[in-house]
Amino acid sequence: MEQNSAIEWFHELKREVPKFLDSLQGEKNKGFYRYSLTGDLNKSEEWGLGNSVFAAKNYYMLNALTPELKENISQFILQFQEPTGYIFDPYVATQSRLRRLVFSLRSRNFNNLFHEQTKRAETRQSFAALRCLDSRPNQPYLHIPYSKESIREYIHKLKWATPWEAGSHLSHLAFFLKNNHRMFDVHSEDIEELIDYAFAVANEFRQKDGSWYDASQTVPKTEKVNGAMKVITALSAAEKTDLDNVNALIDLCLSTLNEGHACNHFNIIYVLSNCHKKSDYRAEEIQQYCLERLDLYKEYYWPEYGGFSFFKRNANSIYYCAKISSGKAEPDIHGTSLFLWGIVLISEVLQVQEKVGLSFPYT
Numbered sequence: 001m002e003q004n005s006a007i008e009w010f011h012e013l014k015r016e017v018p019k020f021l022d023s024l025q026g027e028k029n030k031g032f033y034r035y036s037l038t039g040d041l042n043k044s045e046e047w048g049l050g051n052s053v054f055a056a057k058n059y060y061m062l063n064a065l066t067p068e069l070k071e072n073i074s075q076f077i078l079q080f081q082e083p084t085g086y087i088f089d090p091y092v093a094t095q096s097r098l099r100r101l102v103f104s105l106r107s108r109n110f111n112n113l114f115h116e117q118t119k120r121a122e123t124r125q126s127f128a129a130l131r132c133l134d135s136r137p138n139q140p141y142l143h144i145p146y147s148k149e150s151i152r153e154y155i156h157k158l159k160w161a162t163p164w165e166a167g168s169h170l171s172h173l174a175f176f177l178k179n180n181h182r183m184f185d186v187h188s189e190d191i192e193e194l195i196d197y198a199f200a201v202a203n204e205f206r207q208k209d210g211s212w213y214d215a216s217q218t219v220p221k222t223e224k225v226n227g228a229m230k231v232i233t234a235l236s237a238a239e240k241t242d243l244d245n246v247n248a249l250i251d252l253c254l255s256t257l258n259e260g261h262a263c264n265h266f267n268i269i270y271v272l273s274n275c276h277k278k279s280d281y282r283a284e285e286i287q288q289y290c291l292e293r294l295d296l297y298k299e300y301y302w303p304e305y306g307g308f309s310f311f312k313r314n315a316n317s318i319y320y321c322a323k324i325s326s327g328k329a330e331p332d333i334h335g336t337s338l339f340l341w342g343i344v345l346i347s348e349v350l351q352v353q354e355k356v357g358l359s360f361p362y363t
Contacts, residue, residue, distance in 0.1 A: 001294045003350060009294070010347060010356040016306030017340060018064045021055055023305070024333055030068075031076025036315040037305065039328035047091035049080045049122060050319060053129040054337040057361040060132040061344050074135035077126050085141040087126035088119040095322035103321065109159055117169060118320045124172045127179055131362040140184040144176045148197050155201045163205075163213035163227025164267075170202050171234035178238045195238045202231065210249035221256040222264060228252075229267040232274050233363060246275035250282055254289065259296060262310045262338035269293060273345040290346040297339050307331030308339040 001009075026032030032045040033055040042048075056073050059065045081087045093115050104113045111117055123141050130136055145151045154173060158166035177195050180186035187194065205212045211224040212231050219227075228249060235243055249271060258268035269290065276286050300308045309331045310316030316334050317327035325332065344360055347353040 001291050001298075003291065003352070006291060006294055006346075006350065007352055007356060009298075010343060010352070010358070012303075013306075013340070013343065014062055014064075014357065016303070017058065017062060017336065018306075020306035020331065020336065021058055021333070024051070024055070029076065031072040031074075033333060035319070035334065036325045036328065036332040037307075037330045039315055039317075039325040039330065039332075041324055041326065042091060047089055049077060049087070049089035049126065050092070051333050052076050053122075053125045054333045056129040056132045057363075058333070058337050058340055060361050061340050061359055063357055063359055065133070070133045070135065074130055074133040077129060077133075078135070078138060080126070081138050083139075085137075085139050085143065086119050086123050087137065087141075088115075088122040092118070092122070092320050092322045092324070095324065096320055099318075099321040099323075109162075111157070111159070120172050121168065121320070124175050125363075127175070127183075128362040131179075136183050140180040140186055141176050142180065142186070144173055144180075146187055146194065148194070151194065151198050152201050155198065160205045160212070160214035161217035161219065163211065163219060163223055164230060166205075167212060167227040167230025167234070170198070171230050171237060173198055174234040175237035195240070199235070199238075199240065202234075206245075208248065209252045210245045210247075211252060221252065222258050225253055225256050225258055225271055226264070226267045229270045232271060236274075237363070243274060243278055246278045247281045250275045250279070250286070254282065254285060260311075261316075262300065262308070262335040265293070265296065265300075266338040266342045269342045269345050273349050276349055287349055290349045293342075294346060297342065300335060300339060302331045305331050307333070308335040310335035310338075 024033045026045040029045040031052055032048055033051040034040050035051050052073050059069055080089060100113055127137055145154045155170060158169055160166045174195060177191060181188060181191040202212060207213060207215050211228040213219045213224060213227055232243060253268050253272045256268065258264040272286055299312055314327050314329050315325055315332035317323055317325045341361065344358045347356055347358050
């Protein structure tokens with residue numbers, strides 16, 4: 001895709017994606033959003049925390065949030081918060097039980113058997129969405145370690161042979177350390193020291209190719225890129241700018257074909273764009289790579305609806321191990337969020353972000 005064509009498409013998305021989001025909005029509950037146009041298995045408006053989180057971030061990236069949208073979506077999200085601090089969707093917890101059990105037995109990884117990791121992930125995304133909505137949770141999330149010893153134990157317990165998973169939960173830790181402090185003044189006296197220590201421990205898994213993983217295991221390049229994406233989101237959440245060894249990460253990304261679904265497409269652009277901020281290394285190649293990636297993005301776009309699908313010609317059906325849709329040939333709010341976020345990043349790489357009026361979401 002040529003740069004002028006890219007700019008035209010970005011402007012089209014700014015007009016059309018809000019229409020798609022509006023079409024997913026609940027009829028009775030204006031803070032509710034369906035996951036897909038017609039394929040959701042749960043037809044009620046009593047579930048869908050993650051869907052409303054995606055809606056908040058999509059509107060935010062498009063600079064399309066109104067006071068009414070902020071109020072409706074934030075109130076919907078907040079109704080899922082428990083006195084324990086968790087914000088999670090009970091429907092997803094119930095629907096994912098069997099798959100969580102099967103996964104745990106097959107992988108011998110029991111970290112999420114009782115839904116703990118998913119609850120943490122949903123809580124983190126809800127906190128971030130509420131920031132996009134100029135709102136905040138009712139209380140902090142304190143189910144994280146707050147001593148150096150427990151932080152080390154937490155990080156070393158993660159499965160670094162699967163770095164996307166491990167990096168994800170490092171990112172949650174960094175996010176809550178920073179945002180519990182920002183929103184609720186938790187551990188104000190030593191929070192930066194704890195955050196720096198967490199990254200020092202995580203860097204014990206840093207490898208020569210720039211990514212973070214267990215080098216004693218065979219880790220595919222795609223998984224290395226996806227894991228690096230999660231660690232860089234951890235740095236971003238903690239407001240740390242000391243990402244180093246970026247040239248090696250750029251080489252890793254430009255030698256990797258990340259595609260197949262929205263997450264893979266997004267992850268590689270996230271890593272490349274963040275490395276590009278730190279280095280001019282292979283800059284022209286990165287810009288050309290981003291333009292070519294937009295042609296791939298278009299294969300997931302449904303212009304008649306104004307949204308993207310998670311897979312090339314069908315909506316996603318599994319969310320946090322829960323089957324929530326039938327995966328019809330239509331766009332979904334999850335794919336739309338990831339591809340739109342990738343486009344925000346690409347617009348920055350191409351130096352047209354301000355011209356098209358897109359914003360980075362909190363995450």
